Amino acid sequence: MSEKIKVLIVDDSKLTIVGLKTTLNQFEELEVVGEANDGQESIDAVKKLRPDIILMDIGMPIMDGIKATKEVKKIEGINAKVIMLTSHESEQNVLDAMSAGANSYCMKDVEPETLLSVIKSTHSGASWLDPRIARIVLDKFVDKLGKFLKTNTTTDLTEREIDVLNLISKGKSNQDISNELCISLNTVKTHIKNIFQKLEVEDRTQAAMKAMKEDLI
Numbered sequence: 001m002s003e004k005i006k007v008l009i010v011d012d013s014k015l016t017i018v019g020l021k022t023t024l025n026q027f028e029e030l031e032v033v034g035e036a037n038d039g040q041e042s043i044d045a046v047k048k049l050r051p052d053i054i055l056m057d058i059g060m061p062i063m064d065g066i067k068a069t070k071e072v073k074k075i076e077g078i079n080a081k082v083i084m085l086t087s088h089e090s091e092q093n094v095l096d097a098m099s100a101g102a103n104s105y106c107m108k109d110v111e112p113e114t115l116l117s118v119i120k121s122t123h124s125g126a127s128w129l130d131p132r133i134a135r136i137v138l139d140k141f142v143d144k145l146g147k148f149l150k151t152n153t154t155t156d157l158t159e160r161e162i163d164v165l166n167l168i169s170k171g172k173s174n175q176d177i178s179n180e181l182c183i184s185l186n187t188v189k190t191h192i193k194n195i196f197q198k199l200e201v202e203d204r205t206q207a208a209m210k211a212m213k214e215d216l217i
Contacts, residue, residue, distance in 0.1 A: 004031040005123050008051035008080070010042040010068065011035075012060040016108070020055065020085075023112045030119065039063030043071050046080055053119050055085040056102070058093055066093070066100045073101040081122045085110075094133050104128040156198050157216065164191040165216065169208035 007030055009020050017035050024030045034049045036042040040063045046054065054072065058065040069082050081103040086093075089107065097105060104122045106115065107130045118128045157165065160181070167177045174188045181188075192204075201207045210216070 005029060005053055005119060006031050006033045006049070006051045007053045007055060007119065008033060008042070008045055008049055009035045009055050010037075010039070010045075010060070010065065011055075011057040011085075012037050013057075016057070023115070026112065027116050030116070039065055039068030039071070042068045043075070046072050046075060046078055050078065051080050052123055054080050054082045056082050058084060058086040058088045058097065066096050069097065069100040069102050083118060083122055083128075085115075089130075089132055105133045106130050107132065157195065161191050161195050161198075162216065164188065165195055165207060165211050168192070168195075168204050169211050 007024060009017050009024075009032060011017050011020070014037075017037075021032050021035075024032050033051055034045050036045045038060045042054065042056065043063075045051075056065040056069060060068075063071075065084060065086065069084075072078065072080060072082060082101065083104040083106055084097045084102045085106050085108055087108050094105060104118055104127050106118050106128065110118070110130070121128055160183075163181060164177055167180060172180070174185055174192070177183075177188045178185050183191075192207075195207055196202065199207055199210050201210055
């Protein structure tokens with residue numbers, strides 16, 4: 001039989017700890033090696049017990065689970081994987097936990113068999129996110145990606161090109177733009193050519209529409 005996965009439970013609720021121990025003791029693959037009631041206790045317990053998996057709550061006194069996760073990850077010679085097992089599903093908690101080094105994020109209402117699967121997969125090096133949490137992370141990623149693309153599109157245009165684009169969106173002719181910006185017609189044409197290439201459009205109307213859609217002007 002393969003060596004059991006050693007689990008440390010970190011939670012300030014005695015009732016939760018008892019329930020988790022009862023649940024985990026059903027599985028012969030697991031061994032609950034200890035418990036801690038706050039983040040500070042968990043650091044001492046990790047050094048002493050050297051668990052493979054830490055089931056970490058977030059909201060605890062003295063030191064919360066996010067701070068504790070950061071500290072645990074700093075301990076030399078310890079390769080314990082951290083599974084946030086919590087009732088907290090706010091966007092900020094999720095992102096803070098993952099930034100702190102949590103390997104997986106699981107809600108406390110998880111089914112026992114699913115929790116076993118999460119522990120085993122996390123122990124083997126995978127990461128697992130509760131589907132509700134995955135949606136939060138995905139939405140945040142998409143939002144950041146959109147802002148990244150928008151920022152890079154905007155900054156790719158020079159200040160003068162943005163001036164020209166602004167006038168194009170107002171229906172100004174090349175001559176109007178030349179007069180208003182005090183630049184030659186050839187320079188105006190060069191700017192417009194560069195704008196079309198950078199925005200990947202083919203005419204002035206498309207350029208104006210994209211500029212307004214992406215708040216470039």
